[in-house]
Amino acid sequence: MNIAWKEISKNKVKFTILGSIIFLVSFLTFIISGLSNGLSQDNAALIKDLPNGQFYMNADANEKYSLSRIDDDVQATLLKEHKDATTMSIQMGFVNDTDDKQYSVAFVTSTDSKLFPTVAPGEIVLDRSLEKDGIKVGDILTNNQFSGEFKVKGFVDQQKYSHAPVAFISMINYQEIYRVLEMQLVFVPGQDTAQDIASLQAFSNKEFLNTIPSYSAEQMSLNMIIWFLVAISGMLFAIFFYMMNVQKIGLYGILKALGVKTSRLFGMMWYQMIVITVIALGLSVALSQGFAMIAPEGMPFSLTLATTIQLSVLFLVIGFVGATLSGLQIKKVEPLQAIQQGEV
Amino acid sequence: MTIFTIDEVTKTFTNGEVEEQVLKGINLSLKEGEITALVGASGSGKSTILTIAAGLQRASGGEILFEGKNMADMSQEDIRKIRASEFGFVFQSSHLVPFLTVEEQLLLMLDVSETTMSKRVQKEEVAKTLKLVDMHHRKDAYPASLSGGEKQRVAIARAIIHKPKMLFADEPTASLDSKRSKDVMVLIRELTKTLNITTLMVTHDEEMLVYADHVITMKDGLIL
Numbered sequence: 001m002n003i004a005w006k007e008i009s010k011n012k013v014k015f016t017i018l019g020s021i022i023f024l025v026s027f028l029t030f031i032i033s034g035l036s037n038g039l040s041q042d043n044a045a046l047i048k049d050l051p052n053g054q055f056y057m058n059a060d061a062n063e064k065y066s067l068s069r070i071d072d073d074v075q076a077t078l079l080k081e082h083k084d085a086t087t088m089s090i091q092m093g094f095v096n097d098t099d100d101k102q103y104s105v106a107f108v109t110s111t112d113s114k115l116f117p118t119v120a121p122g123e124i125v126l127d128r129s130l131e132k133d134g135i136k137v138g139d140i141l142t143n144n145q146f147s148g149e150f151k152v153k154g155f156v157d158q159q160k161y162s163h164a165p166v167a168f169i170s171m172i173n174y175q176e177i178y179r180v181l182e183m184q185l186v187f188v189p190g191q192d193t194a195q196d197i198a199s200l201q202a203f204s205n206k207e208f209l210n211t212i213p214s215y216s217a218e219q220m221s222l223n224m225i226i227w228f229l230v231a232i233s234g235m236l237f238a239i240f241f242y243m244m245n246v247q248k249i250g251l252y253g254i255l256k257a258l259g260v261k262t263s264r265l266f267g268m269m270w271y272q273m274i275v276i277t278v279i280a281l282g283l284s285v286a287l288s289q290g291f292a293m294i295a296p297e298g299m300p301f302s303l304t305l306a307t308t309i310q311l312s313v314l315f316l317v318i319g320f321v322g323a324t325l326s327g328l329q330i331k332k333v334e335p336l337q338a339i340q341q342g343e344v
Numbered sequence: 345m346t347i348f349t350i351d352e353v354t355k356t357f358t359n360g361e362v363e364e365q366v367l368k369g370i371n372l373s374l375k376e377g378e379i380t381a382l383v384g385a386s387g388s389g390k391s392t393i394l395t396i397a398a399g400l401q402r403a404s405g406g407e408i409l410f411e412g413k414n415m416a417d418m419s420q421e422d423i424r425k426i427r428a429s430e431f432g433f434v435f436q437s438s439h440l441v442p443f444l445t446v447e448e449q450l451l452l453m454l455d456v457s458e459t460t461m462s463k464r465v466q467k468e469e470v471a472k473t474l475k476l477v478d479m480h481h482r483k484d485a486y487p488a489s490l491s492g493g494e495k496q497r498v499a500i501a502r503a504i505i506h507k508p509k510m511l512f513a514d515e516p517t518a519s520l521d522s523k524r525s526k527d528v529m530v531l532i533r534e535l536t537k538t539l540n541i542t543t544l545m546v547t548h549d550e551e552m553l554v555y556a557d558h559v560i561t562m563k564d565g566l567i568l
Contacts (some may be wrong), residue, residue, distance in 0.1 A: 010442075
């Protein structure tokens with residue numbers, strides 16, 4: 001007989017209240033996580049969406065790519081050794097349309113690579129967010145440090161850097177705008193271990209992301225919020241199951257007196273924890289995905305399936321640990337004490 | 345035939361440095377199909393001996409022999425198994441599970457006793473037992489909607505559904521009025537005789553003693 005389910009169905013209000021607390025906390029965590037991931041994408045999708053590999057910049061650039069200038073010979077050697085490698089440079093800037101409306105962009109240029117769109121001199125490929133701002137293929141854009149004009153060649157999805165849309169331009173145009181001939185970075189995709197190259201410092205994708213000052217500070221704050229929420233959820237789980245178990249001490253005692261195994265009482269508690277948590281998580285996953293669809297235009301929100309599953313599993317583990325810790329008192333329940341306390 | 349023997353059982357409670365001996369060497373033999381009533385003033389040790397016999401607490405010394413096996417030497421798990429399959433309990437309060445119907449209370453007890461009966465036979469057995477205690481018409485009711493007498497009848501049905509060899513009843517009529525007390529005692533006596541159960545009962549109500557085969561009076565941890 002499934003007495004755990006019988007109790008849930010007879011005490012719907014009590015279990016609904018408990019479930020709603022779990023739902024609210026997990027929903028809040030999913031939303032904050034979605035916003036955090038959204039901001040992260042908005043800040044560094046250009047880098048995050050690259051395959052795993054190694055970034056190289058000048059060792060004396062103080063881990064700031066904007067100060068890095070890679071020597072031509074070193075660059076040529078690396079490109080020769082690794083046929084998929086590419087050199088790239090990133091600088092914040094702006095473009096103007098024919099109505100002189102200004103758009104902030106992150107100019108990115110690279111050597112030929114399948115990782116980035118190919119652009120010829122005078123062409124520009126933009127992140128699709130600028131298409132929503134009214135820019136169309138074929139439009140003419142200018143920059144006050146560039147003598148020519150850019151013709152919009154097309155748009156790419158999810159290419160953001162430092163919360164600005166990315167603008168891919170040719171190396172020649174980039175060199176003219178920023179008066180620099182050397183490239184800032186070499187990226188070798190698929191390289192697991194960094195190569196020891198004199199005068200260069202290597203970074204994995206994750207390490208490179210952390211060299212972007214705004215990214216690391218922002219992510220640290222958001223991750224701290226998420227982990228605090230997860231920790232608070234764990235404590236809430238434990239407290240609520242503890243309160244529920246305290247209320248049921250008499251019942252547990254009577255069931256023990258009748259001969260019910262302690263393991264079955266734990267099973268009853270775990271079953272109830274899993275049922276409540278799974279229903280609450282199911283609702284919060286559905287609602288947070290719904291939120292992703294109705295989130296205001298421009299609000300960075302990204303809740304991937306992987307993050308959803310990770311957080312859901314984490315909540316189940318926390319619920320299980322919280323319920324088990326609070327349920328340790330079941331072991332201590334004396335049937336005799338429960339009988340002497342009167343009606344359950 | 346003697347099925348249950350209590351031999352020189354003692355019980356001492358320690359409160360800080362103070363030791364209090366509440367049972368000072370109790371000897372008792374219980375025979376199949378008989379009701380033995382323990383009476384005595386409050387603090388005489390009658391409930392303590394009943395709970396020790398029922399395996400709900402350990403004795404400090406002596407032997408408790410059930411079908412020749414000493415329960416004092418058994419593990420907690422072995423005692424639990426005996427409680428689940430061989431013993432039935434009726435307490436002062438009915439102690440029914442609040443979220444189970446009358447029928448489910450009895451099905452739970454069959455489940456706990458690890459019966460080999462099929463689900464269909466279990467239901468038939470429950471119906472038969474509820475008819476015995478005249479509660480079949482309330483099989484779908486929850487404890488909250490039952491009167492005190494009805495609850496106690498269900499508690500008795502739960503105590504006997506798995507056909508225990510022993511029935512322990514601790515003040516089973518204490519929460520009932522005079523008429524319902526008599527009804528409950530008639531029922532316990534009938535079941536003891538018809539099902540050949542051995543019943544050990546504690547009561548402070550002298551009117552209930554007429555239903556017992558043996559009456560044992562206790563005072564200050566000793567049988568008089």
